[in-house]
Amino acid sequence: MKKETNIANPNNNIVQETSLAQDIVQLLLKIAFIILVVFLIFTFLYGIVRVNDVSMKPAIKDGDMVLYYRLDKRFISGDVAVFEDDGRTTCGRVVAVAGDTVDITKNALKINGAEQISQDIYFNTTRFKNGVDFPITVGEGQIFVLGDNRPQASDSRIYGCIDTTNIRGKVIAVIRSRGI
Numbered sequence: 001m002k003k004e005t006n007i008a009n010p011n012n013n014i015v016q017e018t019s020l021a022q023d024i025v026q027l028l029l030k031i032a033f034i035i036l037v038v039f040l041i042f043t044f045l046y047g048i049v050r051v052n053d054v055s056m057k058p059a060i061k062d063g064d065m066v067l068y069y070r071l072d073k074r075f076i077s078g079d080v081a082v083f084e085d086d087g088r089t090t091c092g093r094v095v096a097v098a099g100d101t102v103d104i105t106k107n108a109l110k111i112n113g114a115e116q117i118s119q120d121i122y123f124n125t126t127r128f129k130n131g132v133d134f135p136i137t138v139g140e141g142q143i144f145v146l147g148d149n150r151p152q153a154s155d156s157r158i159y160g161c162i163d164t165t166n167i168r169g170k171v172i173a174v175i176r177s178r179g180i
Contacts, residue, residue: 044070045069045070045071046067046068046069046070046169046172047067047068047070047082047168047169048065048066048067048068049065049066049068049082049089049168050063050064050065050066051063051064051065051066051090051091052088053090053154054149054152054153055090055091055092055147055148055149055152055153055154055155056080056091056092056093056147056148056149056153057148057149057152058122058148058149059080059093059120059148059174060080060091060148060171060174061176063177064174064175064176064177065174065175065177066082066091066171066173066174066175067171067172067173067174067175068082068168068169068170068171068172069169069170069172070168070169071169072169072170073164073167073169073170075094075097075143075170076094076097077094077095077096077097077111078093078094079093079094079170079171080092080093080094080170080171081093081094081143081145081162081167081168081169081170081171082167082168082169082170082171083145083162083166083167083168084166084168085154085159085162085166089168090154091147091171092145092146092147092153092155092156092162093145093146093147093148094143094144094145095109095111095116095144095145095146096111096138096143096144097138097143097144098138098139098140098141098142098143099137099138099140100112100137100138100144101113101135101136101137101138102134102135102136102137102138102144102156103134103135103136104125104126104127104134104157107124107125107126108124108125109125109146110135120148121148121150122148123149123150123151124150125146125150126150126151127157128157128158130158131157131158132156132157132158132159132160136160136161138161139161141163141164141165142161142162142163142164143161143162143164143167144156144161144162145162
């Protein structure tokens with residue numbers, strides 16, 4: 001009878017340990033790369049902000065997270081813009097762009113003389129006592145925004161047209177955090 005002997009290769013364990021260490025290093029590098037890519041995407045392309053007011057209710061409620069695209073500064077009527085106002089970030093629906101004339105008469109919003117009727121706005125558009133004087137013409141590089149919750153909104157009726165330098169981006173998604 002022939003006897004088999006297993007001779008252990010002491011170098012085999014070293015090869016396996018080195019391979020495991022290399023795999024861990026590669027995994028950590030991949031994770032770091034993914035984190036870097038996500039960081040760059042949310043720094044330069046997209047942004048996310050929590051809305052802490054009721055100006056856009058019911059479309060965007062207090063406490064909702066808003067995902068916005070930073071690179072598109074071309075707005076049309078109906079877009080929702082994220083912008084800075086007195087150090088706080090808020091949202092508003094674009095109703096007029098450069099060259100448009102905005103007038104708010106008794107319970108009516110007029111853009112370039114035409115009365116605006118929207119099915120998604122549940123409140124009349126009124127002037128604020130301490131707001132801007134109407135009619136107002138939107139300048140180049142500016143937009144005029146109104147909140148959907150017109151009676152309680154802090155919008156262009158108070159602080160006038162918004163410069164595109166104060167605009168962070170265009171809303172592309174709303175992440176509802178309450179009342180689901």
